[in-house]
């Protein structure tokens with residue numbers, strides 16, 4: 495149940511934390527807690543993958559001059575033609591050598607392709623150009639093989655409308671249209687703080703240690719969720735380390751969101767809540783009635799930064815990221831809140847009173863089929879999955895509809911290539 499979002503404390507209205515939200519409430523709360531970041535001008539190549547906020551128009555006609563579409567000769571009037579120096583105006587009966595893309599001289603009627611013409615004589619000024627007998631019909635007609643100015647676009651024409659998700663071809667078109675920068679929706683910058691003195695980053699961990707599952711994947715997942723990775727930091731389990739990791743150096747990079755992993759529980763080494771409070775921040779949401787990932791926390795610091803606390807258990811953390819992080823980043827990036835789709839359940843899933851279960855599954859022939867190895871500390875099931883089922887507390891029976899969410903890296907089934 496959603497607790498009240500604001501409570502009165504004396505004459506102040508203090509933000510109040512929502513505890514134990516349902517899965518849907520948690521997503522909505524995360525989405526509503528943020529407003530879109532502004533737009534930003536970026537160099538062309540940095541705009542790929544961003545949403546354009548100001549349309550791109552042609553600065554002038556494209557192409558901006560009439561050019562030759564072939565290697566050969568520019569000619570004027572009917573042949574035979576006397577060859578003159580290239581790049582000079584032509585009068586009827588004259589022709590001059592031109593290359594593909596060359597500026598068409600004034601007075602040009604058309605372009606004769608190299609393979610369609612014959613040059614006789616050697617002395618400059620006396621060479622004659624004639625049409626080869628086997629040249630195709632119409633090779634010397636007016637306008638032949640000329641790319642007229644403005645053929646692709648007229649000056650002022652909108653080439654890429656605002657709202658377009660920019661791909662490399664859009665960026666090339668913006669360059670052709672004379673632009674050096676594009677105005678795009680700013681993406682949230684997300685810093686990551688990985689906690690836990692038992693976490694090792696290479697090789698095989700000793701008993702009591704765990705191999706880091708977050709460092710290698712979070713940058714990519716955050717990028718797929720529309721964020722710009724803003725650096726990773728690793729700390730142990732002390733409160734002081736938490737405080738200094740969440741503090742921002744005055745000249746350091748500014749993140750919009752900091753994601754932490756671990757430390758969301760209630761043990762002596764779990765400092766998320768205390769650190770947020772000590773820094774003058776507040777919690778927006780503390781815990782979600784879901785499994786796995788129930789200890790997930792969302793807070794906000796006085797500098798406006800959001801802090802998303804993911805549980806340490808690997809699958810729990812990813813489900814928490816997709817539950818809270820995905821809507822938060824969507825709101826900051828000016829995108830819609832994604833809603834669950836619906837498939838038919840391919841298996842019975844038992845009731846679990848009071849909480850939603852997020853069950854990694856594959857999508858196959860319209861069915862959502864749960865995968866094995868989906869304990870909160872496991873990654874094996876998620877690595878096979880296309881998405882996850884959002885199973886209500888009362889469970890779901892095989893053959894019944896079930897809400898599903900795709901994983902950020904999953905290609906929609908209709909877009910998959912056949913082998």
Ligand SMILES: Nc1nc2c(c(=O)[nH]1)N[C@H]1C(S)=C(S)[C@@H](COP(=O)(O)OP(=O)(O)OC[C@H]3O[C@@H](n4cnc5c(N)ncnc54)[C@H](O)[C@@H]3O)O[C@H]1N2
Nearest residue numbers: 690693704705706707708756757758759764805806807810
């Ligand atoms: N008494 C209770 N204990 C626990 C509860 C509870 O309700 N009462 N909830 C359990 C659940 S559910 C979760 S999830 C975890 C949340 O734990 P924390 O967020 O405090 O995380 P840690 O305790 O630091 O670590 C938990 C687990 O995750 C492993 N871990 C941490 N970082 C990494 C990493 N980078 N790569 C791989 N694995 C990592 C860590 O070693 C622990 O095994 O609390 C339960 N306990």
Ligand code: MOO
Nearest residue numbers: 786787788810870
């Ligand atoms: O977040 Mo825990 O499953 O619910 O591991």
